[in-house]
Amino acid sequence: MKLRALVTVFVVLATLVAPVTPGAAAATESAVPAVPPCPKAKAPKVVRSPRPTPPPTVAQHRVVGGEALATPGLVVPPQAPPPPKVTATSWLVADLDTGQVLGGCGPHEYATPASVQKLLLAATMLPRLDPTQVVTVTREDLDIAPGSSAVGLLPGGRYRVETLWLGLLLQSGNEAANALARLGGGPEGVAGGVRAMNEYARHLGALQTHAVTASGLDGPGQFTSAYDLALIARACFADSTFNRYVRTERARIPAQKALGAKGFQIQNNNQLIYRYPGALGGKTGFTDYARHTYVGAAERDGRRLVVTLLGAEPQPLRGWEQGAALLDWGFGLPPEATVGRLVDPGEWEAEPTPTPTPPSQDLPPAQVTTSAGLDDTPGGGRYVPLAVGAVLIVLAVVLVWRMRGSARRR
Structure with a gap:
């Protein structure tokens, strides 16, 4: 016995x-509820240059603002209603004043920014440049990709800095971006301006953002994330001059009599300010690789929310409409609802930059990243x-x- x-x-x-x-x-894993995935990026129809390759993942950068934000999928507060369906491959909604993150999808996933990168230029250079100063546009400022967005500034033309800002934020003028980066970049010109943008991004805690061009036109190694864009937007909307510019519906580019050119009117191409009650403004963007990108903010019942989205397709909703739908969802949540926070400027500056670990050839990056108590072999x-x-x-x-x-x- x-x-x-x-x-x-x-x-x-x-x-x-x-x-x-x-x-x-596999049976055990299937019993665990899966995190709802974000939409997948679509291949661009037009290819003018090699596809940008994202940098190696840095685990510490993915948890900036809270561990819940490290997910590649959807993250929302408990008992929150499902957010509206959008085509953006990543997005985030946050409170501009409290810094609370209300929800997002792949908030720390790398993506190409397109012209929403002009917000980083604005956050960096607005405090440096006198809006009343009259400056001369150079031929080098007009060195932009053929067919890309431009205001219509002329080489040799003389414009107030404020006019350049309006051309940048209303019409997404790439030549205006070059001129502003050059003016704020010191002896190094545009290169100095881009360097200053990257330094300011780190100051804000936007550790996944790296600018290569001042305008946001695609460049090798140029990336951001939905979370980083919210940090940058928060810095922008804290500036009263920026708020005035992005809510301007129309502006006039002055005549250049010495060049024989007449003046003309430009209009804000962000439809949110015309069609969304309480809109505070924002920025649109598009390139072949980035697809449609968008940043928008609005105020309702004393709350100011910002939405950022990357990698969106314009059907069935355009970028600003997807942003508006996500803002509606955010305003419907209670003020205490949160899944993370926007870090304060300077909070991460004292942190050493971790050395990125290239992904293993045998395992996907998520499996290579280890946590305490787990075997990474x-x-x-x-x-x-x-x-x-x-x-x-x-x-x-x-x-x-x-x-x-x-x-x-x-």
Whole structure:
């Protein structure tokens, strides 16, 4: 009877420590609710340059603002109604004043910014430049991609800095971006301006943002995230001059008599300010690779919310309409609802920059990243129960042998 009981105990222990087969693991994983994924990016129809390659993932950068924001999928507060369906591959809604993040999808996923990067230029250069100063536009300022957005500034034309800002934020003028970056970049010109943009991004805690062009036109290594854009937008909307510019519906580009050119009117191309009650303004963007990008803000019942979205397709809703739908969803949440926060400027400046680890060739990046108490060796977790099982088998054999010997002696 003792031998039979011992065998029974051994079988139970062996079952508990038996390695999980791939099929059983799959069944276990399927029992855990999956995080709703974000929409996938669509391949661009027009290819003018190699597709930008995102930098290696840095685990510390993905948890800026809270660990819940590290997900590649949807994150919303408990009991929150489902957000509206959008085509953006990543998005985020946050409170401009409290800094609370109300929800998002892939908030820390890398994406190309397009012209919403002009907000980083504005946040960096608005405090540096005198809006009343009259400056001369150069031919180098007009060195932009053929067919890209422009205000219509003329080389040799003389314009107030305020006019350049209006051309940048209303019409997304790429030549205006070059001129403003050059003016604020010191002796290095545009290169100095872009360097200042990257330095200010780090000051804000936008650690996944790297500017290569002042305008947001695609460039190798140029990326941002929906979370970073919210940090940048928050800095912009804290500036009263910026608020005045982005809510301007129409502006006039003055005539250049010395060049024989007449003046003309420009109009704000952000439809949110015309069609959304309480709109505070924002910025649109588009390139072949970035697809449609958008930043918008609005105020309702004393709350100011900002929405950022990247990688959107214009059907069935345009970028600003997707932003408006997400703002409606955010305003419908209680003020205390949150999944994270927007960090304060300077909060991350003292943190050392971690060395990125290239993704493993055998495992996707999410599996390479390790947490405390987890085995990061491919397949390593399977050897622990096998070792325990082997020890138990040896102990069981020894016990059986000793029991049999005791029985023979009796």
